[in-house]
Amino acid sequence: MKPEIIDGGEELDVAAPRCFGKIARLQTSWIEANPLRRFHVCPNLSGRKKKGCGFFVWVDVEFPPREKALVGWLLRRLKEREKDVRHRQSRERKLMGWLIHSWGLVMLLLFWQFL
Numbered sequence: 760m761k762p763e764i765i766d767g768g769e770e771l772d773v774a775a776p777r778c779f780g781k782i783a784r785l786q787t788s789w790i791e792a793n794p795l796r797r798f799h800v801c802p803n804l805s806g807r808k809k810k811g812c813g814f815f816v817w818v819d820v821e822f823p824p825r826e827k828a829l830v831g832w833l834l835r836r837l838k839e840r841e842k843d844v845r846h847r848q849s850r851e852r853k854l855m856g857w858l859i860h861s862w863g864l865v866m867l868l869l870f871w872q873f874l
């Protein structure tokens with residue numbers, strides 16, 4: 760496995776190992792046990808169907824416990840906010856739908872008035 764520089768984005772500083780000739784895929788962990796920690800996996804791994812050869816190696820060192828807890832807390836807060844935004848957006852869509860329907864009804868009533 761000869762290290763290779765992946766071309767593009769934030770991955771520029773990372774030397775990528777190879778797995779059976781193909782450059783290992785760089786991914787970022789979002790789980791609380793290892794937040795924002797990058798790792799390389801077998802390029803043949805995709806979803807649950809293709810398992811690949813099982814190659815896996817961390818790129819970044821593990822966060823110290825305090826930092827890990829802080830990042831975990833921030834990620835939880837972020838997820839809560841995103842959930843809140845989605846909830847508000849769906850309520851907004853419902854209200855908009857209701858508004859459009861009620862406008863249609865008002866127009867219909869006005870139309871009848873002038874017949």
Ligand SMILES: [Zn+2]
Pocket residue numbers: 778779801802803811812813814
């Ligand atoms: Zn592989």
